[in-house]
Amino acid sequence: MKIAVLSGKGGTGKTTVSTNLAYAMGIDYVDFDVEEPNGHIFLKPRDLKESDVNIMTPVIDQDRCTLCNICVETCQFNALVNTGKRILVFEDLCHGCGACSLACPEKAISEYPRKIGVLFEGTYEKADFFSGRMALNEPMAGPIISEIKRRIPKGRDHIVDCSPGTSCNVVKGVDGADYAIMVTEPSVFGLHDLKLAVELVEEMDIPMGIIINRSNEYDPLIEDYAKDSNLRILGKIPFSKAAAKIYSEGKLLIEEPAIKEIFEGIKKQVLEEVDHAISHS
Amino acid sequence: MQLVILSGKGGTGKTTLVSSFAHLSGRDTIKVDCDVDASNLHLMFEGRDVDKRPFSGSKKAIIDPEACINCGRCQAVCRFDAIEQGEKSYQVIERSCEGCNACRVVCPADAIRLEEEDSGEMIMTILKDDSYLSRANLFPGADGSGKLISEIRKASLELENAREKLIIIDGSPGIGCPVMSSITGVEYGIIVTEPTQSGFEDFKRIYEVARHFRVKSYVVINKFDLNPAMSDQIEEYCRSKELKVLGKIPYDPVVNQSNFESKPLVVYNESIAGDEIKKIWDSIKSEMGV
Numbered sequence: 001m002k003i004a005v006l007s008g009k010g011g012t013g014k015t016t017v018s019t020n021l022a023y024a025m026g027i028d029y030v031d032f033d034v035e036e037p038n039g040h041i042f043l044k045p046r047d048l049k050e051s052d053v054n055i056m057t058p059v060i061d062q063d064r065c066t067l068c069n070i071c072v073e074t075c076q077f078n079a080l081v082n083t084g085k086r087i088l089v090f091e092d093l094c095h096g097c098g099a100c101s102l103a104c105p106e107k108a109i110s111e112y113p114r115k116i117g118v119l120f121e122g123t124y125e126k127a128d129f130f131s132g133r134m135a136l137n138e139p140m141a142g143p144i145i146s147e148i149k150r151r152i153p154k155g156r157d158h159i160v161d162c163s164p165g166t167s168c169n170v171v172k173g174v175d176g177a178d179y180a181i182m183v184t185e186p187s188v189f190g191l192h193d194l195k196l197a198v199e200l201v202e203e204m205d206i207p208m209g210i211i212i213n214r215s216n217e218y219d220p221l222i223e224d225y226a227k228d229s230n231l232r233i234l235g236k237i238p239f240s241k242a243a244a245k246i247y248s249e250g251k252l253l254i255e256e257p258a259i260k261e262i263f264e265g266i267k268k269q270v271l272e273e274v275d276h277a278i279s280h281s
Numbered sequence: 282m283q284l285v286i287l288s289g290k291g292g293t294g295k296t297t298l299v300s301s302f303a304h305l306s307g308r309d310t311i312k313v314d315c316d317v318d319a320s321n322l323h324l325m326f327e328g329r330d331v332d333k334r335p336f337s338g339s340k341k342a343i344i345d346p347e348a349c350i351n352c353g354r355c356q357a358v359c360r361f362d363a364i365e366q367g368e369k370s371y372q373v374i375e376r377s378c379e380g381c382n383a384c385r386v387v388c389p390a391d392a393i394r395l396e397e398e399d400s401g402e403m404i405m406t407i408l409k410d411d412s413y414l415s416r417a418n419l420f421p422g423a424d425g426s427g428k429l430i431s432e433i434r435k436a437s438l439e440l441e442n443a444r445e446k447l448i449i450i451d452g453s454p455g456i457g458c459p460v461m462s463s464i465t466g467v468e469y470g471i472i473v474t475e476p477t478q479s480g481f482e483d484f485k486r487i488y489e490v491a492r493h494f495r496v497k498s499y500v501v502i503n504k505f506d507l508n509p510a511m512s513d514q515i516e517e518y519c520r521s522k523e524l525k526v527l528g529k530i531p532y533d534p535v536v537n538q539s540n541f542e543s544k545p546l547v548v549y550n551e552s553i554a555g556d557e558i559k560k561i562w563d564s565i566k567s568e569m570g571v
Contacts, residue, residue: 137489165316167472168423
């Protein structure tokens, strides 16, 4: 079972939902927000094993290079530039695809592994923990997310905490999920961005439900939309200054009895929905 | 001159700040919304779209099933697991394809081509106060946000009198490619953070990126009274980095109301957070000398 948690808008509570729900369900937690990973703050994983994530980056053998320009024309990411005297590599534009070295007729291009971030594997109180962290001033989160994905053992139940937005990196997180949880907040922005995220998940043909964070108990904006779109509301996390304080201290909200009950309710609904989704696929 | 509002972590209050600045400055500024995944700034203002242009941010490989000889070389070289064996020929898994060209380079049958993908649209909006807002929609799941951000920033710089005006940029969350595109060549930045462990960790990372890009940065702590001890820690960190804290915004229920009604916070008369934002706006203007 794989559950993806996403939101469209940043800061709506993806990590709050992912960490607390993983804890409530006792399943693995995977943090795909490698630009600003925060799951570790709340789950406090132990025995973290750190490893490098590299991408293969070209090196030009200037003695062999004839300046034929084929590599420059092949590269789709403008990472190679012909100065007339040599070929320059702009490493931070390189996607590590290897097309240039495949195309070079002189075999003048080799590759070396360039570190773009790190990956963490460990355990938290209930199950396993996976996350990654992109190095500063690196542009590409994608390869780190892909590498974390490869490390998750097949068949393990897990919750994926996606990055904000609806970009290709979010697609990587949602891809292969049995169920998606959309976290939103009852505001015009929350709704606007929720719709975008729903569009993405619908296109990927994955069943989903909604959690309203910072709920005012009755949230017509989101509830009317959910009803019209035939989406189930899995639960509402009420707005409270006390909850905000617990969050600010890096603690799980589930430590509060009232909130624990809410997450138990969400867990039950999610399990029903996932069962339903798996038996119908 | 350009001013970018950043946060690292999403939802710390970037758009609250930017929309208030936008309201306070009116025609004197040009606005750019660089959160192209989930652009929100336009929702706060009435305006009309005066220009829309399609945008292509990436290419995708397409395999011609008639020409494919099923040799499998494309699959062997693809580093993004984007090629699978189909019924008749190999085929591209569109959402994994980065359009890198490696498969086309090795295909002996010339059966692969790259095609531009529709990734989104660029939009120029004129707001009710006659100022411009340059923004975009990246289609859900599409690639190329960094390039799209460069394009909408370029469009803002090409507006009439753009060089004499202040350009206010609502940055995107995170620290990766879209953020780098939002801050390249920008003189001034405000980093909005909140006194939470997540907010503080994310703030340190975005600050390092802003510094690397030589953006003169200032800090605003939002909802500082939610956890005063954490706010003190953030201030302490700022002192150690010689970063000026321009303001501390108190927790204020009016912020929720303004989000709900999607109006800039500073239009509410009795908002303590709004009052602080007005002061922050005056401070940043005097820092920039405008």
